[in-house]
Amino acid sequence: MIEVKRLTKRYGSITAVDNLNFKVEKGEIxxxxxxxxxxxxxxxxxxxxxxxxxxxxxxxxxxxxxxxYKEAKKKIGYLPEHPPLYKNMTVREYLNFVSELKExxxxxxxxxxxxxxxxxxLSDVENRLIKNISKGYKQRVGLAQAIIxxxxxxxxxxxxxxxxxxxxxxxxxxxxxxxxxxxxILSSHILSEISxxxxxxxxxxxxxxxxxxxxxxxxxxxxxxxxxxxRIVGEKDKVIExxxxxxxxxxxxxxxxxxxxxxxYNLSSSSKEDIRKKLFFKMAEAGYPxxxxxxxxxxxxxxxxxxxxxxxxxxxxxxxxx
Ligand SMILES: Nc1ncnc2c1ncn2[C@@H]1O[C@H](COP(=O)(O)OP(=O)(O)OP(=O)(O)O)[C@@H](O)[C@H]1O
Numbered sequence: 143m144i145e146v147k148r149l150t151k152r153y154g155s156i157t158a159v160d161n162l163n164f165k166v167e168k169g170e171i172x173x174x175x176x177x178x179x180x181x182x183x184x185x186x187x188x189x190x191x192x193x194x195x196x197x198x199x200x201x202x203x204x205x206x207x208x209x210x211y212k213e214a215k216k217k218i219g220y221l222p223e224h225p226p227l228y229k230n231m232t233v234r235e236y237l238n239f240v241s242e243l244k245e246x247x248x249x250x251x252x253x254x255x256x257x258x259x260x261x262x263x264l265s266d267v268e269n270r271l272i273k274n275i276s277k278g279y280k281q282r283v284g285l286a287q288a289i290i291x292x293x294x295x296x297x298x299x300x301x302x303x304x305x306x307x308x309x310x311x312x313x314x315x316x317x318x319x320x321x322x323x324x325x326x327i328l329s330s331h332i333l334s335e336i337s338x339x340x341x342x343x344x345x346x347x348x349x350x351x352x353x354x355x356x357x358x359x360x361x362x363x364x365x366x367x368x369x370x371x372x373r374i375v376g377e378k379d380k381v382i383e384x385x386x387x388x389x390x391x392x393x394x395x396x397x398x399x400x401x402x403x404x405x406x407y408n409l410s411s412s413s414k415e416d417i418r419k420k421l422f423f424k425m426a427e428a429g430y431p432x433x434x435x436x437x438x439x440x441x442x443x444x445x446x447x448x449x450x451x452x453x454x455x456x457x458x459x460x461x462x463x464x
Contacts, residue, residue, distance in 0.1 A: 143168045143325045144189070144295060148198035151184050151349075158184040160349040162198070168294070171321045173340035174329040175446065181349040182329040183223055186299040189327065190220045202295060216244075219293040219324070223300050225284035229273035233264055233283055236272060237290065244291040258286040262316065278309030285316060289324070296320060298328045302335055314338055333446050345446060369438040370409045370418060376430030378405055384424050385409060390417050404433050 149162040159181040166172045176182050187193035189200050191207040191214065200207040205214040228236050237258060241251045259268050262282045267275045272283060281301065288296055301317065302310045317339050320326065330336050336343055337357040345353040345360075353360055374381050378396065385394055390411040397406035411417050418435055425432050 143170075143203060144327070145201045146189070146198070147200075149185070149188060149195050149200065150197040151181070151188060151193070152196045158349050159188070159195075162346075162351060164344060164351070164354060166295075166325060166327060168325050169321075170342060171317070171326045171328065171340045173336035173343045174327060174346065175331070175333060175336045175343055176329075176346040177331055179348075180331075180346045182331070182346065183299055184349075185346075186220075186222070186297055186327075186329055190218055190297050191215060192220075192222075216291065217294050219288035219291070219296045221284045221288045221296070221298040221301055223303070225280075225287065227272050227280060227283060227287075230271060232269050232271055233275070233279075233286075234259070234268045236283065237286055240287040240290050246291055254290060254292075258289055261289070261319070262286045263312075276309075278305055278312060281305060281309070281313060282316070285313070285320070289320065294325055296324045296326045298326065300329055300331070302330070302332070310335070370411070370421070371406065371434070371436050371438050372409065372421060372432055373401060373404045373406050373434040374425060374430055374432050375404045376425070376428065380428065381405065381407070381425070381430060384428055384430075385421070388417060388420050388424065390415055390420075401433065408438070 144166045146162055146164050149159060150157065151159040162185065164172075174182050174185065184193070188195045189207070191200070191211050194208060202214045202217050205217070207214045228239070231239065234255060237255045238251060241254055246254050259265055262285055264279070264282055264286060267279050272280065275283070285298070285301070288298070298317070302313050305313060314335065317326065317328065321339065328336065328340065340357065342354065342356055343360060344351055382394055382396070385391055385407070391409050393410045395408040395410075397408060400406050409417070409421075416437070418437070421435070422432060
């Protein structure tokens, strides 16, 4: 459906997107995940042909987004980060205007608009001015304009940004529904949003792909570098000393005393080797009973943080207002 090869964008000396390569097959919902400033919006703009790439190419069903712009564009519905809604039009007037722009045949316009109004649950507000409807409804109007013309591919840039939790759930449900009929590429910096609707995730950071996989595999892969939770009875400093001497342990986090007389710890190890046995024997040797011990599966949230850790910190400040 869409193929991206060596896609790169430079703004002067800044490389916002660096050598992206991926394919999306028909029917997939692909999530594009990254912290602020990772290059998501820039990528979306290049995928839709709104911005030329510095290098590389985007093809949609074999059509080049730049060379065959007009034909390729018909296959795409785009919800930009800030959809250009005409605030003094009613919802229906605006959708009619979009149908004209997208060259929907005149005798099919009413039918088209009725159908998107129904699909996007907009009938309550279809005759209200856009400036007077809530942010959640505005976002649905944004989605409605994207699906007019029945494009195969929907590209949605941060579709839930600025919405309240109820509206977020509604938009998610809508995206899932739309995913039954369209291929979707969706960007977000919120992991739960992506994992709730996508079959595959691309994680980018500083313009580069750091992982591409299904949500399940991503968390599996990273959880091989294991985290262990342990509740140990014993003097804290001595326990830490002993743990530090286990070579595979990378990091010790002291959680604190949850059960009287025992202290909880999280240990992370870089290796795939299970260090529970070692920990058991070392503590037994010192006479410190382990009351509880378990391997923790990393949540996708933790996977994301691990992959983008540190690097994301640099982006704070300059993009704080978004
Ligand atoms: N027009 C521009 N001129 C110069 N630099 C830009 C321009 N647009 C974006 N950038 C820079 O390119 C990088 C990627 O920005 P982009 O907006 O694509 O990221 P993003 O992942 O969409 O972030 P956000 O979620 O905050 O919108 C950032 O470092 C940004 O400051």
